[in-house]
Amino acid sequence: MPACDFAETPLGGHEEPRDVTRDTVIRRDDGGDMSTTDKPAVRASPLRSRNFRLLVTGTTTSSLGNAITPVALAFAVLDLGGSASELGLVIAAFALAEVVTVLFGGVLGDRVPRQLMMEGSAAASSATQALIAILLVGGWATIPALGAIGMVNGCLAALSSPSSQAMTRLTVPAEELGSAVALRRLLQTMAGVVGFSVGGLLVAAVGSGWAIAVDAATYAVAAVCFSLLRVPQTRPEGARPSLLADLAEGAREVLRHTWLWLLIGQALLYHLFYGGVQGVLGPIVVGDAIGRSAWGLALGALMAGFVLGGLVCLRWRPVRGLYVGTALLSLTAAFPLAMALSDQLWPVLLGAFLHGLGLEIFSVNWDLSIQRNIPEDRLARVYSFDIVGSFVARPLGLALTGPVAEWVGFDRWLVVVGCVMGGSALLALLSPDVRRLGHTA
Structure with a gap:
C-alpha cells in the first residue's frame, strides 16, 4: 500500500499484526500496481526504492560530515587559545539551540512538505559550515563567532530532524519498512564511525578549517539528494490551527x-x-x-x-x-x-x-x-x-x-x-x- 496510508494503522498497541503477505495489491515505488498471490512474499531490499536510496545517501553523507565536525571544532577552539570551559560553551550553544527549536521543527514538519524542510536545512547548513571553514582558513575566526554560528547550526538541525525521521515510511512499501529503518540506522552509525576517524586525520593533515569544509560539502550533497525525492504529500487541507x-x-x-x-x-x-x-x-x-x-x-x-x-x-x-x-x-x-x-x-x-x-x-x-x-x-x-x-x-x-x-x-x-x-x-x-x-x- 502507499506509504501515506500508514496513518490508518490501528492505534493503542493492542491490534493484531496484519498479514502483509496476503494483501492482493502492493503499490510499487513508481506508482504502478503489482499483483500478488497468497504465497508468502520474499523480503525485498528497501534499496530497490529510488526514493529510499536518495534518502539514505543524503542522511549517511551528512552523518559522515557531522562526525568530522566535532573533532575539527574542538581543535579549532583550542587552537584559538580557548579553554576546556570555552569549548564546552561552544558545544552547549549548539545543544541548547537544538533542544529549544526541535518542537517548532516538529510542528513545521507536519505543516509543510518534509522534503522541503530537509532540503532547506541541508542547504543552509552547508552555507554556515562553509562560513566557519572560510573564517578558520582565513584566520578571521573567533570563539564567540564559532559559538554564534553553532547556535544557528543547532537550530537548523532541530528544524529538519523530526521531518527526516518521519520521512522513512514515505519512501518504501509497507512490507519493507522494518528493513528500511534498520538499514538507515546502520548506515548512519557506520558513517559516524568512519567520520570520527577521518576527522582526526583531516585535522592533522590539512587543519580544522578544511576538515569543516568537508562537512559543508556533505551537506551540499545531502541537499541535492533531498531535492530529488518524489514522495507523496499528505498535508491536511483547509485552515490550520495556531x-x-x-x-x-x-x-x-x-x-x-x-x-x-x-x-x-x-x-x-x-x-x-x-x-x-x-x-x-x-x-x-x-x-x-x-x-x-x-x-x-x-x-x-x-x-x-x-x-x-x-x-x-x-x-x-x-x-x-x-x-x-x-x-x-x-x-x-x-x-x-x-x-x-x-x-x-x-x-x-x-x-x-x-x-x-x-x-x-x-x-x-x-x-x-x-x-x-x-x-x-x-x-x-x-x-x-x-x-x-x-x-x-x-x-x-x-x-x-x-x-x-x-x-x-x-x-x-x-x-x-x-x-x-x-x-x-x-x-x-x-x-x-x-x-x-x-x-x-
Whole structure:
C-alpha cells in the first residue's frame, strides 16, 4: 500500500499484526500496481526504492560530515587559545539551540512538505559550515563567532530532524519498512564511525578549517539528494490551527499512548544518568584503572555493538519488537557496572559491546513502533517530543555527575547509574502496552 496510508494503522498497541503477505495489491515505488498471490512474499531490499536510496545517501553523507565536525571544532577552539570551559560553551550553544527549536521543527514538519524542510536545512547548513571553514582558513575566526554560528547550526538541525525521521515510511512499501529503518540506522552509525576517524586525520593533515569544509560539502550533497525525492504529500487541507495548538495536539498524541510517553521518560533517565558517565566518569575511571588507551578501545567496542545490533535487525524482526527491544535495553547497564566492578580490560570491553548491542536493537524497534503506530499528520511532532524528552536532561546530567560522583564515590555512583539504566528498562516491561505492541514486516 502507499506509504501515506500508514496513518490508518490501528492505534493503542493492542491490534493484531496484519498479514502483509496476503494483501492482493502492493503499490510499487513508481506508482504502478503489482499483483500478488497468497504465497508468502520474499523480503525485498528497501534499496530497490529510488526514493529510499536518495534518502539514505543524503542522511549517511551528512552523518559522515557531522562526525568530522566535532573533532575539527574542538581543535579549532583550542587552537584559538580557548579553554576546556570555552569549548564546552561552544558545544552547549549548539545543544541548547537544538533542544529549544526541535518542537517548532516538529510542528513545521507536519505543516509543510518534509522534503522541503530537509532540503532547506541541508542547504543552509552547508552555507554556515562553509562560513566557519572560510573564517578558520582565513584566520578571521573567533570563539564567540564559532559559538554564534553553532547556535544557528543547532537550530537548523532541530528544524529538519523530526521531518527526516518521519520521512522513512514515505519512501518504501509497507512490507519493507522494518528493513528500511534498520538499514538507515546502520548506515548512519557506520558513517559516524568512519567520520570520527577521518576527522582526526583531516585535522592533522590539512587543519580544522578544511576538515569543516568537508562537512559543508556533505551537506551540499545531502541537499541535492533531498531535492530529488518524489514522495507523496499528505498535508491536511483547509485552515490550520495556531502553532501552539498544533504543539498541544502533538503532546496529546504522545500522552494517548502509554508505551510512547513511558519510554520517552525512560530515555530521559538514561541520558540524565549515562551522559555524565560517558562524558565525565568513563575517561577518568577507565584511564586511571587500566590506561588512557583503554577508554578509546571501550568506545570502539561500544560502536561495534551498535553495528552488530544494526546487522541483527536487518534479519531479525520479532512481532513484539518493542517488548524484545526494551528487554535488551537493560543490557546498557553492563557498561557502567563493568567500569565500577572490574579493573580488567576485557569486562569493560564486553560491557561496552553489550551496551551498544542492546541500545541499537531497542532503537530500531522503537523507531519502527513509532512509524507503525502514529498517524502520518502527527508523526513529525511525535518525533520532536521524543527528541526533547530524550535529551533535555542530558546537560543537567553532565553538570551534576562530577560533584555527585565525588560525594558518593566514583564506583558507587557507577553502580547506581547501572541499576537505574537496567532497572528502568525492566520496569517498563511491566506495562501491558509495551508488552503487547506489535508490528510486522
